[in-house]
Amino acid sequence: MLLSESISTNFFSLAPWLVFAPVLGLLVNVIFGGWFLKRAWGETAVGTVASLASGAAFVVSALLAWSVYASGGHGESVFLAQWMHIGDPSTGSGQALILDWTFRVDSLSTTMMLVVSGVGTLIHIYAIGYMHEDVRFKKDEKRYQRFFVFLNLFIAAMMILVSGDSYLMLFVGWEGVGLCSFLLIGFWYDMDTLGRSSWANSNAAKKAFITNRIGDLGFLIAGFLMFWAFKSFDFDTVFTAAESASPELIVLITLFMLVGVAGKSAQIPLYVWLPDAMAGPTPVSALIHAATMVTAGVYLISRSAPLYTLVPEAQYVVAMTGAATALFAATIAVGQYDIKKVLAYSTISQLGFMVAAVGMGAFVAGMFHLVTHAFFKALLFLSAGSVILGLERGHHHLAHHGHGTPKSPDFGHAGAKSDARSQETLDSGHPEEVFDPGDMRNMGGLRKTMPVTFWLYLIGTLALAGIFPFAGFWSKDEILADAFREGYTGVYWLLTIAAFFTAFYMGRQIWMVFFGEPRHEAAAHAEESKPVITVPLMVLAFLSIVGGALNLPGLHTFTEWLEHTIEVHAGEFVMSVALISTALALAAIVISWLIYGRNPLKAGQPDPLKKPLGLLFTGMENKWFVDEGYKAVFLDNYVRISKFLADVIDWRFWHDWFHEKVIAGAYNWLSNVALNEYADQKGIDAFANGLGEWTKEVSASLRRIQNGFVRSYALSVLLGVVLILGYLLLK
Amino acid sequence: MTVDLILFLILALVAVATAAGMLFSRNAVYSALFLVLNFASIAVFYLLLGAPFIAMAQITVYAGAIMVLFLFVIMLLGAEQLAPIKVLPWQRPLAIGLAAVLVAETAYLLILRAKPAADIIPPAETVNTLGELQRLGMALFNQYLLPFEVTSILLLVAMVGAIVLTKREKGERE
């Protein structure tokens, strides 16, 4: 006990290293990365530095969590630096803006820190292997360094987000992770997944960035309202002041905050960026767009729990948004063919679960699902990345050994740049036959060629589908049980149906990817990944299995952990709810077997659901045409307005008439007549020329003094001495 | 009229006379010899002022080394006398006038503006003792060590500079 006391008091001061460790890592890689990469061991060094930086953040997180535990769960605020102090709160009207960089270390933030840095470190390690192959596939090995710099930057920004002590510090991290997301989605900004010249990825990055900005506007307005009403951004000040504020104001603040959450956590109506964000490398999809960044919205609502619990109306809106998103995205996931797109919609759906949970006030259930989801969704994404790499290897193998005709531009030319690459695509003459390693219709039978990945993927699937006793079962069930008990009947049924779809699309994916016969030669020749890729997956798989133990019914470990920070109520285990959801999940898996497993898909065959569901499946396949709808309603009108502004207002009115006629005309008159003729020629020129003439005359007479005789110069010196001495005497 | 004062006046007369001799000698060799005499009389002043070390340095370095160097160069160049040409007619009268003004100013400054000697309280410890040379050495090698070392470098540089300046370049004909 002496040890725990002496240690616990010291660890809080380590909090700034949460941010500085990754920043240090990224600086090392920025400065020395290029030098590393010129050497054979360079990639390992870059990856190790980045992983160690992230690992250091994890160690710090663990020490902080221990400190929180040892201090009785209360945590501490660690002041680091003064950001800005405007005004003095103690004098005058008391209006002041006091902002400090303070780390809030409590049970909620340390939970997020552990997830971010823990999963983050595993993904860093995975990325060492993944990016090694990816940069070679895309033929630009210099970007290896940049990837890890961005990844460390993301960890640093995410740590600022979760450790902020005020809404503004949280917003700094919020924007920081948004930037990293943009940078990493557009990591291969000038080529598509196959390495062909294309701007699709950078467009996806822009879409994510701009959609998030819409959400951030909502968050900003919430922040402005907050400061206007409470004169502070600090969590504690705001929460205390909010209790005596008018409920209408709190509703406004919480709903505007929900807009921000919808942007960052991909909820209706701003979820559209997340599926496109899969354009980033797979570790990015796993880390940023599944496990950590997108859960920032859930964290924000949990953090703002004291605000939300004041206004049940807002809570209801949040819960319904989450539940609707959960079901809506789950249906889209059923109709997707890209292995990562399915997971992307699954992520949106699961985020819907979490948002619904925190909306209902079940903050513990939401955070619990956040943690377990981070484990199994990261596992699924990384395994999907392993599958894609396996197929690429198989394809590469084909292209080199001549089994059949290579169906994409050859990968043999090293160092080909984008222009050359597109030229090759044109030369090959079969652009429609290009092989897509992410398309599930090209897979099949991978169970035999990639056994390790298969088992890992299966564990992730079972955890996501909510099968007992995997992690997902416990967390999802807690959300459903809370919805049931709290009387959110609508939310409960939406989520239950979404859970059914979840199990169904995951079953479909398993059958399509790993069972049946290979539908493409590349799948037949797929190779298993290296340990650097599979070992982090095994750790995640282990966590996906046992993660549920965090908050087992009856024990409530996690509930007790969080109760010091946010208001909690111990979720009770409802047997009927658990039975219904498990039965539905099992039923969904059986149905998926009946459709996809019993009669495996053949190459070129359309999806078996297409015929019976007809239009419904077309909708799912095409994401319910939401993107097209947004384009018709927002984008096209936006472009129309922009064109009107550009052509009519800017060009014809401002440029042709106002600038050319009014401004330029007046300016010409002023400059030609008034200024040039009178002011310049007769005024300034005359003066300047006269000055020049005068200088010439004076210098001509002074020139005689410069006679070249050193003795007369000495005489001048003596004259000076005499004069100065005389002046001193007469003074 | 103490003995000191009589001695001073005689030596001052010698100093001014030799300086004038240097100034007005047509022959550069005479000028140099007058200057040696002048330096010697100043060395005696140093002795009178209780600075025996400086007096010896004056004799050896100035009257000895430096003036020998001057004589050597005068003989080497063989330019004891210059052809009388008038280039700057106003130079000489102007110089004499300015010099007169300078002397007047300085004398005025020293005699009328200077602090009366009575106001100066000399420290109890006097430097005019046998131990003075030792103290000079201590001060030179402790307090003034850095300037001393810098001076040695300066002498080295001067030596190198003199050699470089007078060295005959390769291929240069005399």
Place this chain on the structure above:
Amino acid sequence: MVPEIYYLVLSAILFTMGALGVLARRNALIIFMSVELMLNAANLAFVSFANTYQQLNGQIIVFFVIAVAAAEVAVGLALIVAIFKSKHSIDVDQMSSLKG
């Protein structure tokens, strides 16, 4: 004891004579010697002050002045020799190439 002021007046007279030499003579060597005379005049003032105030600093300055003067003479005479080599004269009035 001779009053300090006598020494200072003598020093001023010698300094002015040196300055006069620099201004009035055309022989570079004599100009140079006049400079030495000015240095000595200053030295005399320093030693006189050192005696009046019973401080060693004045003597030490003189010591350095002598050392610097030695260096100066070495370089200066070398310069005069070099000039004589190219101009065959040490008349400073014939060195007026820098006339503006």
